[in-house]
Amino acid sequence: MSHTRRSASPHRRPALPRFLPTLAWASFVANVGIIATGGAVRLTGSGLGCPTWPLCTPESLVPTEEMGIHGIIEFGNRTLTGVLGILAILVFLLVWRLRRERRDLFVLAAVVLVGIVAQAVVGGITVLTALNPIIVGFHYVASVVLVCVTAAFLGRMREQPGPRERVVPPGFAILTHVNSLVLAVTVFVGVLTTGAGPHSGDAAVGRNGFDAVWLSHVHAWPGYILTALTLSLLIWAAIRRLRPLAWLGALLFIVAVQVVVGIYQARNGLPPFAVGVHMVLASLAAAAQTLVILRLKRNASATATN
Template identity: 65%
Template sequence: MSVDTAAPPAAPSGPGRRFWDRLPESVDRRIRVFAWLSFIAEVTIIATGGAVRLTGSGLGCSEWPLCTPDSLVPTEDMGIHGVIEFGNRTMTGVVGLLALAVLVLVLRIRAERRDLFVLASVVVGGVVAQAIVGGITVWTGLNPFVVGFHYTASLLLVCVTAAFLVRAYDRPGPRTRAVPTWFAVLTHITTLALAATIFFGVLTTGNGPHSGDANVVRDGFDATLLAHIHAWPGYILLGLVLVMLIAAWALHLPPRRWLIALLAALAVQVFVGVWQAREGLPELLVGIHMVLAALSAAAFTVVVLRLKRPVSGS
């Protein structure tokens, strides 16, 4: 019996070698593909959830987990609102299945890639919790605080799936700081500005005209005043990111390319925010604003993770 002594394929040389070398052997292509699909699904469900709220379809299905007391799916007399709400619920199932697929694929490498296993587990647990919160949202008649928490939790899941993608393309093992201490401190201060911007944005929406149903009682705050308060940390955030980008390019720091993406997303976000305020909050612009907030948070997550690099890759 002959023995195949052929050597394994050599790693490519030239410009592509650096990318090849940084791919961890323990993470195969299927994990990355499903991780990308999971991230896209998490962003998509923010868009579909926004559609529910912006079209006044929050109570399109009056019950949970059923749509009506007698039907899992919307009935004909429920109209378009029932279809939109049930479509968002269906998207929850897609998100859950993709998250579960990532977790199952990571199980076999959980010993050497505990970081990926933990992140995948958080996403699965978060999706289950989100489904329950969605039910509570219906049971409370679209309480604005519960609805706001529901959106914020979805945004956090976008950040976790983004973090999974970053780590899936990094080598496992110890990591070392790749930026000066002052830059890391500035980044974490910027995190607070981002969190404040999102918080006041959610609070503003909870008191505006798009609360999911015409009969929903708002939080009781002045939406016009909140809109101005929401803008202040937003402008501060934009300024801080610009400073970070200039410093990162001057010092050739690893986060610099993602800071470009983050600054672009924030600039568009500010433009859309001003535009929607001047146009009386049209539904489409508000929906775009919601999705951009999630993408900005995801980009910032990548920036934070790029503050360190794998020791083996240094």
């Protein structure tokens, strides 16, 4: 009888719209995908394949035959932005009727929608400033943030609404947030390193003025610290059987592959494909860390019944 009462919690998860999980996953994958296509634009020297914005040329929305493959690559990246916008609108509309019961999902969906619109504008500024490395770096970081928000949406979508409480030791929670800070520093220094390196998006584009070789070594330091901290958290979670264990395993795997790719690209003259993989893996690491943070807490009523 008492179990029946606990199950009838006021925070029972309302039924989600039928297509919401599919569209939410599509939004996450597309946001990761646009990092890959954006990397392709830069790494193939197609950054000014469409030299104007919002049109591809002053006279045409789409690339002309004379623009060749660079115009196609750049326009393809712009087209994917439109797909992101459509997916964000659909997700937002589906959670609109749940905006009171699932305010968390509504806010996350709104952030993604506004963020994609803002990213389209930043993309235009990137072209109009002739691929200024600072603007390009900001464009990438903003895309990583959107990947994290879409990952958070997927994580929260699987859980009940209502008050949440921490379900890990205080020290574990603190170390997890330190891990987030180290990851952020790693990505930031990586952006500076890329902005100093040879892959500018166009042969005529200047770099940010930093020493790329020196920065590549500085970039490695927080990367190694991130690996050690993640391993420590994984061992702690395994011993105590803590809730973030599975996502910590995923994070450690991504970070370990990232270290290997980083070493490979540094020793082989920064091959474009390896650099592109490195960019995508950084976004996946940030997404996994986001889900680790979410699993530091749990719905209070769910905790009470376990």
